[in-house]
Amino acid sequence: MRLLLAAALVACAFARPGRIIRRQAEEVASTTLDPAITEEPIISPKLDKDGNGLVSLKEAEECAFQRHGIKSDLIGDFFAKADKDHDGELTEEEFLEYRKLIREMALDLAQKMLADSDTDKDGKLNLQEAQEIHFPYKSTTVELIKEAFTKYDKNEDGFIDDHELIDMRSFIREKALEFDTEVEKANKEEKEKEEKEKKEEEEKLEEEKLEEEKEEEEKLEEEKKEE
Numbered sequence: 001m002r003l004l005l006a007a008a009l010v011a012c013a014f015a016r017p018g019r020i021i022r023r024q025a026e027e028v029a030s031t032t033l034d035p036a037i038t039e040e041p042i043i044s045p046k047l048d049k050d051g052n053g054l055v056s057l058k059e060a061e062e063c064a065f066q067r068h069g070i071k072s073d074l075i076g077d078f079f080a081k082a083d084k085d086h087d088g089e090l091t092e093e094e095f096l097e098y099r100k101l102i103r104e105m106a107l108d109l110a111q112k113m114l115a116d117s118d119t120d121k122d123g124k125l126n127l128q129e130a131q132e133i134h135f136p137y138k139s140t141t142v143e144l145i146k147e148a149f150t151k152y153d154k155n156e157d158g159f160i161d162d163h164e165l166i167d168m169r170s171f172i173r174e175k176a177l178e179f180d181t182e183v184e185k186a187n188k189e190e191k192e193k194e195e196k197e198k199k200e201e202e203e204k205l206e207e208e209k210l211e212e213e214k215e216e217e218e219k220l221e222e223e224k225k226e227e
């Protein structure tokens, strides 16, 4: 017994302690909360747009769409199921239930996506298979998939399983939404710049016209004097 204990201690001493602690923390996180947002409060300010500490249907819809691309018409039932006291708002406890339901749906979506790209049918994705996933976003590059693959292969086995794919998919989706916002912003700035230039051009033409008219008048007056 003592020998066994000693062997275990030696084994522990050789393992990387930081890694073990991180692994344990991740295990706790994955059984309690959504691992991607464990460090935030349960109802984050980003989610709780009106800041009343509760989640409304609209806030819940935005959250599910942003993270998982789940459309709002599917959310009503989940929301109603989680809203135990039927007051139209989710408390922290109710929101945890809601998030569980949404995550089940996200898992369903991830499993379908995985099955579509799992060429060798081993139930998980290697990097090459992950790169074959068709993401409907212009911003999704091979590099981004590679980055997401490494980041969300939480158990570091070189594969993405269905649970890991939920967060990988969310990450790629969030990047795409950020990209769209940036493109939109750039387009808006470009349009504003064009409009400003157009206005300046018009003002310049107007000035030139006035200048010409003035010259014309002066010329006429000059001629009158000469007469």
Ligand SMILES: [Ca+2]
Pocket: 048, 049, 050, 051, 052, 053, 054, 055, 056, 059
């Ligand atoms: Ca709220």
Ligand SMILES: [Ca+2]
Pocket: 083, 084, 085, 086, 087, 088, 089, 090, 091, 094
């Ligand atoms: Ca409620």
Ligand SMILES: [Ca+2]
Pocket: 118, 119, 120, 121, 122, 123, 124, 125, 126, 129
């Ligand atoms: Ca596979």
Ligand SMILES: [Ca+2]
Pocket: 152, 153, 154, 155, 156, 157, 158, 159, 160, 161, 164
């Ligand atoms: Ca993995």
